[in-house]
Amino acid sequence: xxxxxxxxxxxxxxxxxxxxxxxxxxxxxxxxxxxxxxxxxxxxxxxxxxxxxxxxxxxxxxxxxxxxxxxxxxxxxxxxxxxxxxxxxxxxxxxxxxxxxxxxxxxxxxxxxxxxxxxxxxxxxxxxxxxxxxxxxxxxxxxxxxxxxxxxxxxxxxxxxxxxxxxxxxxxxxxxxxxxxxxxxxxxxxxxxxxxxxxxxxxxxxxxxxxxxxxxxxxxxxxxxxxxxxxxxxxxxxxxxxxxxxxxxxxxxxxxxxxxxxxxxxxxxxxxxxxxxxxxxxxxxxxxxxxxxxxxxxxxxxxxxxxxxxxxxxxxxxx
Numbered sequence: 406x407x408x409x410x411x412x413x414x415x416x417x418x419x420x421x422x423x424x425x426x427x428x429x430x431x432x433x434x435x436x437x438x439x440x441x442x443x444x445x446x447x448x449x450x451x452x453x454x455x456x457x458x459x460x461x462x463x464x465x466x467x468x469x470x471x472x473x474x475x476x477x478x479x480x481x482x483x484x485x486x487x488x489x490x491x492x493x494x495x496x497x498x499x500x501x502x503x504x505x506x507x508x509x510x511x512x513x514x515x516x517x518x519x520x521x522x523x524x525x526x527x528x529x530x531x532x533x534x535x536x537x538x539x540x541x542x543x544x545x546x547x548x549x550x551x552x553x554x555x556x557x558x559x560x561x562x563x564x565x566x567x568x569x570x571x572x573x574x575x576x577x578x579x580x581x582x583x584x585x586x587x588x589x590x591x592x593x594x595x596x597x598x599x600x601x602x603x604x605x606x607x608x609x610x611x612x613x614x615x616x617x618x619x620x621x622x623x624x625x626x627x628x629x630x631x632x633x634x635x636x637x638x639x640x641x642x643x644x645x646x647x648x649x650x651x652x653x654x655x656x657x658x659x660x661x662x663x664x665x666x667x668x669x670x671x672x673x674x675x676x677x678x679x680x681x682x683x684x685x686x687x688x689x690x691x692x693x694x695x696x697x698x699x700x701x702x703x704x705x706x707x708x709x710x711x712x713x714x715x716x717x718x719x720x721x722x723x724x
Contacts, residue, residue: 413477599625633672
């Protein structure tokens with residue numbers, strides 16, 4: 406039985422991850438909980454339907470771990486990962502993790518680029534969404550791709566969600582409220598450039614696809630959304646493909662679902678869904694194709710982490 410550590414398990418992603426491991430008894434995991442946060446150490450939560458203590462993350466226990474998943478604040482996780490020996494795999498799930506924190510990894514995608522690395526990161530939800538769309542679209546050989554990703558507040562954790570809730574209540578009651586420390590402006594009912602930059606998403610996608618990476622431009626916008634990330638993508642492909650051909654390519658992917666009422670698809674529809682939802686696909690007057698898609702940022706992010714866990718444990722220690 407493989408020993409898997411969840412470091413900082415009380416975060417939004419940590420909770421989602423625990424639930425998904427509980428639903429996968431076939432993985433035969435010994436899931437252990439740890440934290441570097443003194444307020445979290447010693448608390449009781451649940452794993453596998455049984456009570457579980459959150460223990461202190463320390464060098465004394467790392468030799469017993471086969472894989473560690475880091476789900477907390479980025480700076481805390483960067484400190485925590487340093488005590489891992491090179492022979493123990495680490496997967497960074499923290500919001501804001503960059504290429505310097507670990508090679509970005511998406512389950513089933515270009516495993517040769519990341520499977521042998523000891524330090525990995527599950528990419529930002531916006532990156533993950535675009536990557537899953539690009540994989541089947543490669544068959545269309547797009548010449549130009551541009552995408553605008555709309556980011557959810559829950560990407561930044563429970564405290565950011567609480568701030569959005571406070572702002573929403575204040576605005577509806579005509580009260581004053583300070584903006585959240587997580588954003589440069591008030592986020593409720595608002596839209597502004599994302600803290601996660603389009604340039605960082607482009608970097609992550611380039612690392613994910615390697616030499617096969619398509620030329621694309623990404624813009625990110627922070628939306629006043631509690632959950633769910635969405636992307637509007639424009640592609641220039643061979644004119645013979647058309648919208649119907651593009652739908653056919655996307656329908657072949659196990660990660661995607663083409664919805665029955667594409668014009669009505671919104672981020673609320675993706676809540677709790679295990680697959681990416683693809684909505685409207687249409688041809689523009691300029692000869693390009695527009696594509697709209699959305700996903701549950703927490704659910705899909707955790708699902709990717711679970712799939713990566715299975716692949717990493719099966720492959721054994723890093724080379």
